[in-house]
Amino acid sequence: xxxxxxxxxxxxxxxxxxxxxxxxxxxxxxxxxxxxxxxxxxxxxxxxxxxxxxxxxxxxxxxxxxxxxxxxxxxxxxxxxxxxxxxxxxxxxxxxxxxxxxxxxxxxxxxxxxxxxxxxxxxxxxxxxxxxxxxxxxxxxxxxxxxxxxxxxxxxxxxxxxxxxxxxxxxxxxxxxxxxxxxxxxxxxxxxxxxxxxxxxxxxxxxxxxxxxxxxxxxxxxx
Amino acid sequence: xxxxxxxxxxxxxxxxxxxxxxxxxxxxxxxxxxxxxxxxxxxxxxxxxxxxxxxxxxxxxxxxxxxxxxxxxxxxxxxxxxxxxxxxxxxxxxxxxxxxxxxxxxxxxxxxxxxxxxxxxxxxxxxxxxxxxxxxxxxxxxxxxxxxxxxxxxxxxxxxxxxxxxxxxxxxxxxxxxxxxxxxxxxxxxxxxxxxxxxxxxxxxxxxxxxxxxxxxxx
Numbered sequence: 001x002x003x004x005x006x007x008x009x010x011x012x013x014x015x016x017x018x019x020x021x022x023x024x025x026x027x028x029x030x031x032x033x034x035x036x037x038x039x040x041x042x043x044x045x046x047x048x049x050x051x052x053x054x055x056x057x058x059x060x061x062x063x064x065x066x067x068x069x070x071x072x073x074x075x076x077x078x079x080x081x082x083x084x085x086x087x088x089x090x091x092x093x094x095x096x097x098x099x100x101x102x103x104x105x106x107x108x109x110x111x112x113x114x115x116x117x118x119x120x121x122x123x124x125x126x127x128x129x130x131x132x133x134x135x136x137x138x139x140x141x142x143x144x145x146x147x148x149x150x151x152x153x154x155x156x157x158x159x160x161x162x163x164x165x166x167x168x169x170x171x172x173x174x175x176x177x178x179x180x181x182x183x184x185x186x187x188x189x190x191x192x193x194x195x196x197x198x199x200x201x202x203x204x205x206x207x208x209x210x211x212x213x214x215x216x217x218x219x220x221x222x223x
Numbered sequence: 224x225x226x227x228x229x230x231x232x233x234x235x236x237x238x239x240x241x242x243x244x245x246x247x248x249x250x251x252x253x254x255x256x257x258x259x260x261x262x263x264x265x266x267x268x269x270x271x272x273x274x275x276x277x278x279x280x281x282x283x284x285x286x287x288x289x290x291x292x293x294x295x296x297x298x299x300x301x302x303x304x305x306x307x308x309x310x311x312x313x314x315x316x317x318x319x320x321x322x323x324x325x326x327x328x329x330x331x332x333x334x335x336x337x338x339x340x341x342x343x344x345x346x347x348x349x350x351x352x353x354x355x356x357x358x359x360x361x362x363x364x365x366x367x368x369x370x371x372x373x374x375x376x377x378x379x380x381x382x383x384x385x386x387x388x389x390x391x392x393x394x395x396x397x398x399x400x401x402x403x404x405x406x407x408x409x410x411x412x413x414x415x416x417x418x419x420x421x422x423x424x425x426x427x428x429x430x431x432x433x434x435x436x437x438x439x440x441x442x
Contacts, residue, residue: 008341008393010365016378018357020425024279032253034278034353035271036260038320043265048397052343059239062246068344068359070249074242077256081243086259088243095244095255105258110267117270121277124349126323127397154395156341158368170324173396190396206372209389214396 001053001150004060008158009201033069037076039113042120046079049180053152054078129187132172135217140166142193143223144215152180155219159211162199163223167212168192175216189217283352286317287401288422290327290350292415295406304403305329312350322349322399328392329403330434335383336402337375337429339367340394347399351427358428367391379430401427405434 007013025031041051054075055063063071081088097103136142144159154176170190178186194212197205238246244255260266290312294301304311308327312318325347328336340346341364346354357363357378366374371389375381383389392400404426410418425431 006342007361007365009369010361013361013365016357016362016366016374017360018378018430019355020423022355024283024353025275029250029253031275032257032271033249035274036253036257036266038274039266039270040260045265055343057241059241059246062239064361066246066249068356073249073253073256074239074246077243077252080256080260085263085265086256091255091259092244094259095248095252098251098255098258099248103255103258105254106261108261108264108267109269110264111269113267114269114273117273118277120320121274121282122319124319124321124323128324154342156393156395158341170396170398190398192398194390201369204369206370206389208385208387209371209391211368211391211393213393214398216396 001056001152002148002157003056004063005056006157008156030069033073033076037072038121039117040076040080040085042117045083045085047179048125049152049174049176050079050182051075052176053180056152127174127187128170129172129174129185132187132189134169134171134189134191136166136169136189136191136220138166138169141223142166142191142220144193144219145221147219149177151177153177153219155215156213158200159193159195159213159215162195164193164195164199164213166191167194170214173216175218177216177218191215191217191220193220278348278353282319282348284350284422284424284427285419286315286352287347287350287424287427288419289415290315290317290401291403291422291427292418294327294403295410295418296415301329301403308401317349319349321345322347324398325350326398326400327403328390328400330405330429330432332387332405332434334388334390335429335432336390336392336400337367337371338392338394338400338402339364341365341368342395345394345399347401350401351424355424368393375430379425381431383432402429403427404432407433407440 055071058074080086143163146161172187173190175186175188192212193215194210197209294304304327308325312325344354344359368391371391426433
């Protein structure tokens with residue numbers, strides 16, 4: 001979808017506030033939200049692609065005005081309600097109780113679930129689904145399709161219609177555009193495509209720069 | 224359930240009429256959701272503690288630093304790392320969520336690499352841990368693909384010479400990227416453990432260069 005999350009090349013976003021080091025989590029809110037997302041995703045209440053798309057569906061001004069873990073909380077609320085894990089009235093009611101000091105988070109022990117979380121963190125969840133039959137090969141010139149799907153895509157707007165060179169064929173990978181909408185994995189060949197700065201930004205490009213983006217086959221065509 | 228559209232401080236509404244609950248007070252919302260999930264036996268206190276402790280104690284840039292130090296010390300490992308990052312990193316015990324497939328891009332005097340995720344905030348967790356705030360924020364995600372040289376200079380005080388090519392890696396798939404910095408001068412006698420202490424998180428993101436610095440400057 002065309003949204004404000006697709007930030008590549010946007011001007012006027014302010015200064016980068018670099019910090020040489022910072023704590024892994026800044027407060028209990030970040031710990032709480034991070035752990036809840038990790039656990040609910042490990043329990044397959046939703047996929048990573050649905051999660052990313054739920055963040056993209058936040059109202060644009062809200063997205064830009066809120067922190068990373070607020071994005072995570074918003075997406076988790078959206079998906080757990082949409083998937084019927086929690087009911088929106090029930091969630092609203094509990095929120096009012098928390099605000100009134102009438103509800104707290106109870107303790108619950110489940111050693112098996114804790115052990116499963118370690119196993120999930122250590123194994124991950126890959127998207128590679130075999131070599132497939134790629135239509136393009138390393139060194140070939142490709143052009144990114146002009147596409148503006150309403151749903152989820154991992155084709156950034158700033159590379160659309162640009163010409164680049166395939167520098168690596170990654171084999172087939174789960175297509176986020178499909179899995180974000182519960183339409184299966186639909187694996188497709190994935191390519192690392194290299195774009196010269198000028199191919200993306202024209203005369204405003206900095207000299208001697210290039211950007212590499214991973215793009216699925218259906219995003220690409222012959223020039 | 225929506226917020227106040229007439230708030231003069233927020234003429235553009237930051238609430239979301241499609242969202243199931245009000246969009247303010249994230250702290251209370253997180254507690255409300257957590258209490259419901261615990262009640263429904265979908266969440267436990269020890270699972271939350273386990274996840275937090277894993278990323279606070281075990282998964283962080285010290286893992287990537289170990290990979291880099293090994294590559295600096297062992298040419299065969301370096302070659303393997305650049306050829307098959309996933310396998311070479313896995314050999315040191317690092318893999319998992321947000322890093323099942325990892326590719327490593329080597330900096331040289333002629334080429335400087337830097338990683339970003341313009342669409343969200345993808346980052347190679349098993350080797351670098353969770354990303355810092357600036358990496359996840361709109362300024363970095365928007366600027367570094369378009370004006371990498373200026374961004375590195377203005378935000379990170381890093382001057383990459385005009386004749387050094389800058390390669391930006393936008394992490395749009397589940398493949399994660401990390402940068403192999405150059406080995407600093409004057410480090411010939413150091414052990415892998417000592418070398419790993421010179422490797423910074425920023426040098427593996429590509430917003431710092433180590434090759435042009437000596438060990439004394441890094442210490």
